[in-house]
Amino acid sequence: MIDVEQLRKEFPILSTEVNGHPLTYFDNGATNQKPKVVIDALEEYYKGYNSNVHRGAHTLADKATGAFEETRTLLQKFINAAKSEEIIFTSGTTEGINLVAQTYGKTNLSKGDEILVSTMEHHSNIVPWQLIAAEKGATVRPIPISDKGEIIFEEFEKMLSDKVKIVSVVHASNALGTVNPVEKIIERAHAFGAKVLIDGAQSAAHLPIDVQELDCDFFVSSAHKMFGPTGMGFLYGKEAILNDMPPYMGGGEMIKEVSFDGTSFNTLPYKFEAGTPNIADTIAFGKAIEFINKWGKEEMAAHEAAILKYATEKLKKEVPTAKIIGEAENKVCVLSFIIENIHNYDVGMMLDARGIAVRTGHHCTQPLMARYGLEGTIRASFSAYNTFEEVDRFIEGLVRIVKMFG
Structure with missing residues (x-):
């Protein structure tokens, strides 16, 4: 202990x-408190080496870029992603789900397709799918749960078919605490060719996460539920899938070359990170991950x-x-x-x-x-x-x- x-x-x-x-x-399910090391990291960045990342050839830019990218490496190890390029920085779990819905969903959903979510989902894992489903003529279907608050797995299996293109489920429920059998859910969904997104907002700080062992296609979480700052999070996606997805937003950093004749896009992870990122909070998020690793x-x-x-x-x-x-x-x-x-x-x-x-x-x-x-x-x-x-x-x-x- x-x-x-x-x-x-x-x-x-x-x-x-x-x-x-x-x-x-x-009220830790809403957000948990921040250790001094995280608070200090924010102050140190703004006092000591405030600069934009990836774009400058000067000392401050180099230091900021190194600290910024270190968080990506820490996250890769924290969830055992195959490559750091599979870690996309977002504003949190909600943006991560919306990114997948508006890129993978927009490209791969058609009329009559189905998206399965559980009845215990947070609104942020329901509404983005409803929006893209309405646009593409697809349907969002809820997986029923028992009185104890557990997914009725037999009912989930009955819902699976070739129509199901996406299964998006919470790893651990914010309202009930239920830990869902995501390993079994992923395995069964993949048997029907569906892609699986795991909402890890309530699990990343508490449960062992190995995205390669899980074999999930996407995993999302938020820093502020992991002792880190608000307004910061990440999306993990399998490299091949991310490469096939169109950009989420246009702007600086996500491009390779721009002309009025056309634009080519940057490689992963930068293709999905348009504009000046949340540098200070990203760096502080790295300190939060180190804090979890230190205490175990x-x-x-x-x-x-x-x-x-x-x-x-x-x-x-x-x-x-x-x-x-x-x-x-x-x-x-x-x-x-x-x-x-x-x-x-x-x-x-x-x-x-x-x-x-x-x-x-x-x-x-x-x-x-x-x-x-x-x-x-x-x-x-x-x-x-x-x-x-x-x-x-x-x-x-x-x-x-x-x-x-x-």
Whole structure:
């Protein structure tokens, strides 16, 4: 197990107070907090070597370019991509999915084709496919889930056919914590010739990721859920597929040669990275990856699993009017629930008064909430820096709220 108290010292915000109480931050599924090394990297770039990348022949440009491209190499190793050229920098998971939909989807979808997504998807893995499907005359079909919050694999297999061109599923659900059997999903989808995109926003920081072993065609994630900055993320794609896809945006960097007679495009990864990139946040993202590597993803995940188990058992024991939504056998550190006769928003506001941050509402998964007949849930999502004492404060707060509502 990791030394949690030592780990917490790396995060300046964790020593602050909210409403006169120590901050208890249980909204890590939305974004997690940033270690000092990430914060310092942003300041160091702007203070010490602020410059554009790839284009300058001077010292600052060389230093910025080296630090920028180092993050690409770190990401390649982090997910075990075959080449660093298969890593495309994006603004986050949402842009990564839209990029694939508007390039691969636009080129390869035709009228009557089908795109399969799961019922538990975040809106960002539904709406981009709906947009391109409407344009191309294709259909987006939801894979059903069980009451426990697991994909019904037999139903998924029944949906597969030669019409299915894309399967896009979340690796770990932001609203339920469910870890989907993506290995089996990829294998079965490939048997029918479909390409598979994995939304790794909630998995990249918690689960082992090996895109070559998974054999996924695309994998997307966001830096801000991996201890990195907001507005930064990446798309992994198999080299051959990326080479066949048209550019997503036009502009500087993504070109090889431009004339009024026509334009030729740059090689990977730059073909998909038009314009001045998010340099500072990309460099800081590299520091976040190094931070995860330093503390050990497996060790951090083990602590998170222990926190989830403790919080789940304590909630069931001490708050009997609570109902957990999503009880899959395999979960990441998300505890989503409702409390009988108390609105989820009221619970969130009253916890906040005691310095406890949770997320309430539909969590950008309205079709999933409709599946359970709910407006929303209370979601406590944990990270490696959370403690058992914080869970105790959280449960104590819930007990007080239930008593207030009598």
